[in-house]
Amino acid sequence: MMDYPLLIRSMLERGRLVAADQEIVSRDFHGVMRYTMREMYARVCQLAHALDRLGVKPHEHIGSFAWNNHRHLELYFAVPCSQRVLHTINIRLFTEQLVYIINHAEDRLIFIDEDLLPVMEGIADRLPLVERFVVMTDAPELPATTLKNALLYEDLIRSEKTEYAFPDFDEWTTAILGYTSATTGMPKGVEYSHRGLFLHCMMALVGELGVRESDVSMPIVPMFHVNAWGRPLADTWIGAKQVYPGSRPTAKDFCELIDRERVTYSAGVPTVWMGILQHLKANPGVYDVSSVRCLLSGGSALPQSLVEVYEKELGIPMYQGYGQTETTPITFISYPKKKHQNLQGAERYRIRAKTGHIVPGLEMRLLDPDGKPVPYDGKSMGELLLRGPWVLRSYYKDPEKTRDAFSDGWFRTGDIATMDDEGYLQVVDRTRDLIKSGGEWISSVDLENVIMGHPDVLEAAVIAVPHERWQERPIVCVVLRPEASDKVSKDDILKYFEGRVAKWWIPDDVIFVTEIPKTSVGKFSKKTLREQYQSGVL
Amino acid sequence: MMDYPLLIRSMLERGRLVAADQEIVSRDFHGVMRYTMREMYARVCQLAHALDRLGVKPHEHIGSFAWNNHRHLELYFAVPCSQRVLHTINIRLFTEQLVYIINHAEDRLIFIDEDLLPVMEGIADRLPLVERFVVMTDAPELPATTLKNALLYEDLIRSEKTEYAFPDFDEWTTAILGYTSATTGMPKGVEYSHRGLFLHCMMALVGELGVRESDVSMPIVPMFHVNAWGRPLADTWIGAKQVYPGSRPTAKDFCELIDRERVTYSAGVPTVWMGILQHLKANPGVYDVSSVRCLLSGGSALPQSLVEVYEKELGIPMYQGYGQTETTPITFISYPKKKHQNLQGAERYRIRAKTGHIVPGLEMRLLDPDGKPVPYDGKSMGELLLRGPWVLRSYYKDPEKTRDAFSDGWFRTGDIATMDDEGYLQVVDRTRDLIKSGGEWISSVDLENVIMGHPDVLEAAVIAVPHERWQERPIVCVVLRPEASDKVSKDDILKYFEGRVAKWWIPDDVIFVTEIPKTSVGKFSKKTLREQYQSGVL
Incomplete structure (x- = not known):
């Protein structure tokens, strides 16, 4: 050729x-x-x-x-x-x-x-x-x-x-x-x-x-x-x-453009979709968003509850894309298989909130800390490594950071994930955001996804704090909806986890905050949260 | 990367x-x-x-x-x-x-x-x-x-x-x-x-x-x-x-597989679609072909009448792909733009029977015999040249044929085409199948598309025969439907062209044949026809 x-x-x-x-x-x-x-x-x-x-x-x-x-x-x-x-x-x-x-x-x-x-x-x-x-x-x-x-x-x-x-x-x-x-x-x-x-x-x-x-x-x-x-x-x-x-x-600008230009497709981070949702709910009947055929969400984990509310209340299907600056960025997209398309209830949204299938053109590995492949059983966690034509070769003028980022020609994403037998990847956490409790891992992302489903919770982030006995334990920082700020207690939040996660995963404390700090591109900045709250050893 | x-x-x-x-x-x-x-x-x-x-x-x-x-x-x-x-x-x-x-x-x-x-x-x-x-x-x-x-x-x-x-x-x-x-x-x-x-x-x-x-x-x-x-x-x-x-x-096998396996997508040459259509018509109600969401036709020009009958009678949209052995093969696909999707009547099928838009990744030129680009006005004819990552570099162990097939790094397809201002290419003919009549070009493909719309015509091919005054003139070889074989005359065929093409394009003669010879991959073999009929100078 x-x-x-x-x-x-x-x-x-x-x-x-x-x-x-x-x-x-x-x-x-x-x-x-x-x-x-x-x-x-x-x-x-x-x-x-x-x-x-x-x-x-x-x-x-x-x-x-x-x-x-x-x-x-x-x-x-x-x-x-x-x-x-x-x-x-x-x-x-x-x-x-x-x-x-x-x-x-x-x-x-x-x-x-x-x-x-x-x-x-x-x-x-x-x-x-x-x-x-x-x-x-x-x-x-x-x-x-x-x-x-x-x-x-x-x-x-x-x-x-x-x-x-x-x-x-x-x-x-x-x-x-x-x-x-x-x-x-x-x-x-x-x-x-x-x-x-x-x-x-x-x-x-x-x-x-x-x-x-x-x-x-x-x-x-x-x-x-x-x-x-x-x-x-x-x-x-x-x-x-x-x-x-x-x-x-602003959310208002997005809604106006969708309405007037008959937007069918858009891509953005979850916080943008949350803002648009709030604006639409606060202004019922003002905007026609029926032209939208799909929204792609990425940048940080997409809460299943958000997928659900977009489809049920707005009739808009939302899907998750996953990637990194180092990967141009898209590497995985969650799209239901034919056999999943008629699923009802929670299962329907669970699939779409998964990290997704690897996109055509890339190659992946999931390795345990010893560098051995983990089984694709939907449970075993490993670090995600990637190869492919749109994965970086090296950091620009930065040989030291380049050295740390690669293993045997593969890019180390720093994300911990599982892979099920349907080929769906689920990113569990960033290596550094995992909570190491008593020799086991707790996923901060899983805990966040659970508590974001609480009707009075607007945003939430889970971080690890040092613990004398267990090494680390999770605490959850919660932003309540304005109208709920007086009526929700710490106990209400903690009770919500019961039955939804293993008992030993339930956070040790709840901190109510007015806002989750964000990075420059709208992701939750756990680094900032850790700096604020990690000093208090439990 | x-x-x-x-x-x-x-x-x-x-x-x-x-x-x-x-x-x-x-x-x-x-x-x-x-x-x-x-x-x-x-x-x-x-x-x-x-x-x-x-x-x-x-x-x-x-x-x-x-x-x-x-x-x-x-x-x-x-x-x-x-x-x-x-x-x-x-x-x-x-x-x-x-x-x-x-x-x-x-x-x-x-x-x-x-x-x-x-x-x-x-x-x-x-x-x-x-x-x-x-x-x-x-x-x-x-x-x-x-x-x-x-x-x-x-x-x-x-x-x-x-x-x-x-x-x-x-x-x-x-x-x-x-x-x-x-x-x-x-x-x-x-x-x-x-x-x-x-x-x-x-x-x-x-x-x-x-x-x-x-x-x-x-x-x-x-x-x-x-x-x-x-x-x-x-x-x-x-x-x-x-x-x-x-x-x-056989057509029966295809129909059975479509029905039983719920086929949604298929690709083949026009003669296959004609065969399937005949089999479906001969066996009404036997096959359920409602699962098909699209058919891609290629290999030779797709008659507009076939697109029309598939959509009207079977509810199946058919599109045209174009390409060659030398191009892996796909280079153009006819898909209607958003603004064309609600077209009705002949316009609707005219778009889909076009050769199509160049596919993402390739680059094209249309050159006149002097090697100058022709205007993209839907009328000016030029030879189609292609470049791209799935276009051949050379013929295998054949430097001589390679030399003839390229011009300035571009692959010469040997096809004559026009390009309109909507970006739709229309292949008019093979260079060697064009009829050179009195210093002007007549498209054998255009004539074939017209006569294939005649209700009694099953297949037709137009070839050039030498002519003393005009250099070449078109004749048309026609296969009639079995039930029409007695009642259609040469004059009926020639009259059908009137008003549908320029008067000087109308073929000089009609030859009724029982079959149009095909190449090994089911295309009309004009070479064989020419060998049979070209000897008779008009």
Whole structure:
């Protein structure tokens, strides 16, 4: 077969060819704008010419500091297709982390959304390598800014040609550079190659959960976080209508976009779905969400109770995807088999809340602490190791962390899981979040899933605290629904576990909190909780 | 990203992992057998061990001479996953072609279905390189045969271990070797790499026409012809139930299997669908075909009238796939866009009878005879050129034919097509089947599609005959329905074209024949027709 490189260009060119009139909708700083795939293609070409004019060399790193919007989409194509590297900077990182990754990535040019200027202005004097900033706004003139060499995006591209001869090059070339959200230590860089993204995005088009031309796709998962799970690339490839929720989107914005644009497909983290659910419940009859055919949830474990309430109360099927920054990200998806599709009651939702089947293209192992494969009996726990064309080879400029992350050519996910005889993986916990009690493991995720089913509980996180006799014991931090805050006691919470988990798994204490701290991408930050509560030895 | 090779092993391993209990049904020589993916996997491992025991070296060629059945499926995995090459010999080739390709491929071992023994026995003394034959049968003992060193398949694998450590190797390694069906000259060899098949089969899982776990897939297109369009590999990968129609299947066999196994998806050539339609009409109420959710038709142009009758009379949507032996094969698929889905009347079927949209992963050009791109206006004709990861690099051991088939790194399909502004390709004709009349082109395919809509016409083929003034003129060869054979005249046929095509396109003559000659894979053999009728200069 031909030595034809697997490049992102292929996705862009096909999208333009088969779906030139397809709409792309972007909730912009000053309203909702819409244009066609044909116009997007023309602007991508203009941007690529502009990068040439600025003298950006092949393989140089260009930062994006932006929300999910149409200009960010243009960067997703123009930068890698012209053989540069797009560093999608996570706008929610803390200042120290931002300074670290921008310098570590050696970004020389950064594209920045208008409303994020203050963040960048605050750290610009600590970014000696950055030579220029391009401000993305609908405003006709450059906003006042202290950033040096600032240009207006629209000025930059306006006069350029609307066709560009995107070159052929090696498929192993890096297209996008992303950093982990750093639940421990400083963020680690992961280089996504054209080949890896091509294969990942084709996989993301497979089956019932793959986006189709007939879909209206709204990627909620940020474009600054793991390639927005590949959606902007894959949606363009297949020619679907795309809806970008833009700057600082709220649950209200999501609901309005779903209603008005007739969104059929979306992907995001569980906390987003919880927020949307609350907003819909607080505003009954206001939004029509009947267009949605499926929601994909990932980033942290999907509570079975959430799957259930979405289907029963909204008629919307929700499925779980699983993956990591290191895996582009998708590695498992929970989709019921044919024989499961008519299941009723709890069994129905249990399947969908599982971590899922390994996606086509990857290979897995579950190993016990001695490195031996565990049986696939649905009970035996082992660490999940992965191989595949969209699994990282090494961390960017970080040989030490790379060494720890691999074993015999396999990537160690750090997640503990079981595998049943139907091929469904169930991630039990992060290695570091497992509670080691009396020589046995307790899954914090299992306990959280149970207590999130309590009608008065809004959010909950389980952490280990040191224990003199048992080494560690679980405690549960609980956020109650506002209307229930007076009437639920610690005992009520603990009683709820009875009969639902083994007796020795029941947490030793309950701490009521007003909020579970989150990481920059909306996951529960157990690190922060541990720092707050772990000092009290039980 | 990891340097992880794209290998067929990945499909097999995932299928076993996520769908071990899934059924595989094979219409065998002595009835219908069924087993699970788990059992298939075990036998694939046994077969790989047996090949080791026989001393077959890496990269050696192993021939299969077989129908679509479970043992052929085992060969599809065991041979390439253990780094040998499966040469899928087209059982319908003529004797001279068979001798040529088996010697050209240098097959040393051939696996052969019991009922095909006589064919092979007739040519065995002209195959000096073949050392051994393995006979595939349900019979407990080796049938009487003159073949030297004949073994029984079941004896060969019986005592082997049911696990095999399939190795890692280069993804560019050849997995399957196939030959064209040779509408002109001797068949040409095409080497399908693991990488090419991996990418092609993932593409074949994309979208509405991709097979899903919930499907029951019956590949009618032969496994000895272009990898059965990738279905056995892709169906295993996704974990669908598979139904193999076995030896010498008739329309009755297909209808029975659809009914009994609840087939949802199938792929084959138009002549097969015509045969099934006739059988269903002749036996009203006998078969329940309501399980079918889609049929994919390819190999030759799909008449719009057939799409229409399948949907209106059987409630079955039929779509067109397009491709070639040289392209693994699928390159275009006709699927209506969202905006086309509620079209009514002829427009509805017109879209589905188009050649289609280019599939994700490939790149195309339409060039005029001077090598200039033609406009995508739905009218301008150009030769279709293709590039992509599952397009051939060269013909096997045939530098001369390779040279003619490529232009500037692009594969010249030899097909003339138009492209409209919705991205739908329409193949107008083969370069050699176009009729050059007075300096203009007439499409034989367009004329055939028109006349196939005539209620009394069963089959029709249009060929060019030399003409003194116009250089070439079309004549049409027509097979009438048996019940209409007395009442339709040449004039009736010619009148039917009036108003449906330009006046100067109307054929100069009609020849009534009892059958349109077919190639070994069921396509109309215009070469044979031309030999019969072209001598008469008009």
